[in-house]
Amino acid sequence: MDSKTPLMRGVALSAAALLVLTACGDNGDDDADVDEDNGADVETEDNGDDVDTDDEDADGDDDAEAGADDDELTIALFGEEPYSWIGDDGEPTGATIAVAEEIFENRLGYEVTIEEEPNWDNLIPGMSAGHWDVVSAGMSITEDRCAEAAFGEPELVYTTAFLVEEGNPEGLETFEDLQDADLDVVALSGAVESGWMEDEGIDHDTVDSADDGIDFVDGGRADVFALTAISLEAMAGDMDGLEVTDSFAHELSVGAHAFHPEDDELLEEFNAELEDLMESGEYLELVEEFGFTEDEMPPSGLTAQELCEEDPAELTEEYIED
Structure with missing residues (x-):
């Protein structure tokens, strides 16, 4: 799709949902008391594309429904350059956003809404709750995160x-x-x-x-x-x-897009297009604008499954120290 994506500057959450997300995030160390407003009161543009949280599930299941709603997709970003952030023009930008727009909009034809989540710990819980379908924030693949989310194949080494x-x-x-x-x-x-x-x-x-x-x-x-x-x-x-x-x-640290763990179809679609971008060299062209080089490309053969399941020290020895 050639049209620009609508932007939701804040997270469209109710006060109750915010409390749920805060409880889900692991903010175990409270010594650093940040005075800044973390976005709860940020005004959000009403674009009518709220994510369906499966209130009308035929089975009566209150859990959020996995997957995009037809051809609509909601993506969460986190304000960290050069991965994903809101630019001075008010539009989402960054290396992972460029990749997400290329794959989800231009190649797969989804109508994409991009929301900013100002608290890192809320990214995966927010997806689990159905507030967005994908996290585009350069999130490193770790065993703990793999227990709560599915990850696309490796994209960037940090x-x-x-x-x-x-x-x-x-x-x-x-x-x-x-x-x-x-x-x-x-x-x-x-x-x-x-x-x-x-x-x-x-x-x-x-x-x-x-x-x-x-x-x-x-x-x-x-x-x-x-x-x-x-x-x-x-x-x-x-x-x-x-x-x-x-x-x-x-330690070997590799970032990727994160998905709802039950959304196999969307993950497979994404990975197929990502593989094509990687093999053609177009992926590097997309992220070079944001400072990434060949040095940040993942080692050949490394998979998300390895990063989820295998010992990090052994992977580090195999792919970094070898």
Whole structure:
């Protein structure tokens, strides 16, 4: 489809639904108290494309119905450059959005509505509740997430970096350097960086958005913000007084689109078109505009099933350290 997608700036949730989603999100660390409004009161454009949550299920099942409604599809994005965010013109943009629009609109012919979810922890619960059909946010495929969502095949490989004071006075290079350091560290709630630091026994707080993490370091409330390297470079690489450290690969981290676990048909449609984009080189052409290169393309042969089911350390050794 050639027409522009309508934009819903906020999440069209009722107050009750918001409480459900908040309960579903794992915000286990509340020490970092973010004062920003997380979007509950954002005015949402009424475009009539609300997602059917299966209130009229013939079987009387109250669970959200999996899958797109006929030719309509709702996609959730998360405000993190260069994956998916709302541009200055009010339109959705980013590498994963470019891919989603190419596949779902241009190739599969869906009428797409794109919504912004400002809280990372709400992305999968919101999909499970039927508020959107797909998450387009560069979400890394992990075993825990695979228990709640289905993932398309691998798209982008990520490395990690730290946002620190200019000059990197502590000489931070990897998570190892944080273990014995007396520093205030933050990570995105529910992100792989937070999980890795938990595994390594590194004390840290969490924030709900990438912007919050940057603000914490910029405002002196934290010494370190850990996030994917390409995001930190895009969002804070030019900020006065701050520095993004050299990137490192702690563990194999691969992003993809996420789907409702029962929506096999939509997932298969997407994967078929994704494979064609990858093989033709068109995928790289789509994401190059947002700073991705051949270095971020997934290793040949790597599958979403492997990332869901196999030991991350073994995959890291096979695909990164080999």
